[in-house]
Amino acid sequence: MSIQIFILGALTEGEHSPYDVKKKIVEVLNNKIEKASEGSLYYQFDVLCKKGYIEKKEVVHSDNRPNKTLYGITAAGRDKLIEDIYAEFQNFTSVPALYTSLLFSDVVDKQKLSYLVEECIQKLKKRSNDSVISNAHLIPENKKKSIELISNHILDYLEKDIHWMENLLLYLREQED
Known part of the structure; x- marks a missing residue:
C-alpha cells in the first residue's frame, strides 16, 4: 500500500508523471518503498487510474524523448489517501511501515x-x-x-x-x- 500512498501523496502536491514520482521516491526515501520498480510503479498508476483515484491530465510531447503523461489526483483519490494513511496506523506492524504515511500526514x-x-x-x-x-x-x-x-x-x-x-x-x- 505504501507505493499507492506515495503516488497519491505526490499528486496532492501537483501533477506528475510516473517517472517524476519514481525520482521523488529515490530522492525522498532512497527507493525504500517495497515494489518501487519502474514496472510496478507504472502498474500502480494504471490501477489508481482505473479506480478513479487519479486521472490523466496532459501528455507532454518532446522531439528527443518519449511522450510523458502527467497525472493528477481526483477527489476520490484524496479520500483514498486519507483512508489509507489512517489504515497504515490502525494496522501498525512496524515503524518503517509508517514512513510513507508520515510524509503525507499533512492531508489528514x-x-x-x-x-x-x-x-x-x-x-x-x-x-x-x-x-x-x-x-x-x-x-x-x-x-x-x-x-x-x-x-x-x-x-x-x-x-x-x-x-x-x-x-x-x-x-x-x-x-x-
Missing part, C-alpha cells in the same frame, strides 16, 4: 492521527511487556544466555520504537493547533 486530521499513534504506542508497550520472559525456569540452562540476549535485543528495539512514536505524537500535537 492531526487529532485523529494522534489518537491512532497513541494506540500504536500502547501496542508497542504491550509487545514489550509480552517480550519479558516469565517462564525462565522452563528454559534449559544451556539456552538461557542466548534467550536473554535475544530478549534484550527485542526490548531495546521496542523501547526505541516507543520513544520514536512518542516523539511523533508530540510533533502531531504541535500540528493540531
Whole structure:
C-alpha cells in the first residue's frame, strides 16, 4: 500500500508523471518503498487510474524523448489517501511501515492521527511487556544466555520504537493547533 500512498501523496502536491514520482521516491526515501520498480510503479498508476483515484491530465510531447503523461489526483483519490494513511496506523506492524504515511500526514486530521499513534504506542508497550520472559525456569540452562540476549535485543528495539512514536505524537500535537 505504501507505493499507492506515495503516488497519491505526490499528486496532492501537483501533477506528475510516473517517472517524476519514481525520482521523488529515490530522492525522498532512497527507493525504500517495497515494489518501487519502474514496472510496478507504472502498474500502480494504471490501477489508481482505473479506480478513479487519479486521472490523466496532459501528455507532454518532446522531439528527443518519449511522450510523458502527467497525472493528477481526483477527489476520490484524496479520500483514498486519507483512508489509507489512517489504515497504515490502525494496522501498525512496524515503524518503517509508517514512513510513507508520515510524509503525507499533512492531508489528514492531526487529532485523529494522534489518537491512532497513541494506540500504536500502547501496542508497542504491550509487545514489550509480552517480550519479558516469565517462564525462565522452563528454559534449559544451556539456552538461557542466548534467550536473554535475544530478549534484550527485542526490548531495546521496542523501547526505541516507543520513544520514536512518542516523539511523533508530540510533533502531531504541535500540528493540531
